[in-house]
Amino acid sequence: MKLLRYGETGNEKPGLLDPHGDLRDLSGVIGDIAGDVLSDAGLDRLRGLDPHDLPRVEGSPRLGACVGDIGKxxxxxxxxxxxxxxxxxxxxxxxxxxxxxxxxxxxxxxxxxxxxxxxxxxxxxxxxxxxxxxxxxxxxxxxxxxxxxxxxxxxxxxxxxxxxxxxxxxxxxxxxxxxxxxxxxxxxxxxxxxxxxxxxxxxxxxxxxxxxxxxxxxxxxxxxxxxxxxxxxxxxxxxxxxxxxxxxxxxxxxxxxxxxxxxxxxxxxxxxxxxxxxxxxx
Structure with missing residues (x-):
């Protein structure tokens, strides 16, 4: 999977890139690309989603850092x-x-x-x-x-x-x-x-x-x-x-x-x- 964060600085939403290269919104599923989402179980949960069931993000929004709440x-x-x-x-x-x-x-x-x-x-x-x-x-x-x-x-x-x-x-x-x-x-x-x-x-x-x-x-x-x-x-x-x-x-x-x-x-x-x-x- 290719996971990303998009939107204005400080207000980024989580998303993923579908097999066709389209950006899909994950904000209805997870809060951010951070914490437990990065665990094997968290990533397996996202793999189980059908990207076509996720809202498609139109246009070319700004991309934020691909990980939120970086610790170190x-x-x-x-x-x-x-x-x-x-x-x-x-x-x-x-x-x-x-x-x-x-x-x-x-x-x-x-x-x-x-x-x-x-x-x-x-x-x-x-x-x-x-x-x-x-x-x-x-x-x-x-x-x-x-x-x-x-x-x-x-x-x-x-x-x-x-x-x-x-x-x-x-x-x-x-x-x-x-x-x-x-x-x-x-x-x-x-x-x-x-x-x-x-x-x-x-x-x-x-x-x-x-x-x-x-x-x-x-x-x-x-x-x-x-x-x-x-x-x-x-x-x-x-x-x-x-x-x-x-x-x-x-x-x-x-x-x-x-x-x-x-x-x-x-x-x-x-x-x-x-x-x-x-x-x-x-």
Whole structure:
């Protein structure tokens, strides 16, 4: 299934994409794409519905983040061997964890606003993992059983805030609008191998990132195992699993960063497409 949320910011309704690509309203069945809805039982209930019995949503409404009431937004840094190489970073011994503030989360096609004074805002297409079942001390052999599904994330980053200001990476990752998520949550039964997904990102029509989740240093299962031994993962938590090469920071001979008026377009095979125009806070 492809689950989504649509409508004005703060008033999104739950929906699903039917086999013909039409948006169907789920608000008469569930309150949101969140909580128990993300459990195996909750998803099985939705699978049992006939999409043609659900109201069809006309037009092209705004899409919100595909998960509501996200608890934790966990992010993994330097998790692609080819990305680590382009930045000159050493391969980490364990997954590098940082958190992105939930206030950064926006819809997949919402405008991305560079913060006041930013000159080093960068792009990062990433595979998002949505937890569906509470997990703590989970072994990697069972880790994927705790996943509700997968989605596209753009881990937008302000590199000076990230590395030039004293403190953790979270500063450069948590600016408002820096977490486009969606367009939809694709349930795990439709993603047989999360380590075999092609991904890309374009800026102003020019291909910047081309990669595959096959070059992850730590697999999705390994990440879930590691994090669940540090703290409990709850339904609705999102893990953004790192980016392939081609970020602006790694461009040669000089880094290339976003400017107001730029357009980012990105996607992952089977998980959908995002498009964001870039603006500047004043």
């Amino acid at each position: 937004f966990c992010c993994i840094g330097l998790n692609y061997s080819d990305h680590a190489a382009e930045t000159g970073a050493a391969i980490p011994d364990h997954p590098i964890l940082f958190m992105k503030a939930n206030s950064a989360i926006v819809g997949p096609n919402d405008k991305v606003m560079m913060p006041r004074g930013s000159t080093r805002t960068d792009w990062e297409v990433e595979l998002g993992v949505v937890i569906g079942k509470t997990c703590k001390y989970v072994d990697r052999a069972q880790a994927l059983d705790h996943v509700a599904g997968y989605c596209v994330v753009n881990d937008v980053s302000e590199r000076h805030f990230q590395s030039g200001l004293t403190g953790q990476w979270t500063k450069g990752k948590s600016c408002d609008t820096f977490g486009p998520t969606g367009p939809w949550l694709v349930t795990r039964d439709e993603v047989p191998d999360p380590q075999a997904l092609a991904m890309y990102l374009d800026v102003n029509g020019k291909r910047m990132q081309t990669g595959s989740t096959s070059t992850m240093i730590f697999s999705v299962a390994a990440i879930i195992e590691h994090l669940s031994h540090l703290f409990t993962l709850h339904p609705g938590d999102v893990i953004s699993t790192g980016t392939p090469p081609g970020v602006g920071l790694g461009m040669k001979p000089e880094p290339v960063y976003l400017r107001s008026g730029d357009v980012m377009e990105l996607g992952i095979a089977g998980l959908g497409h995002q498009r964001q125009e870039v603006g500047q806070d004043t």
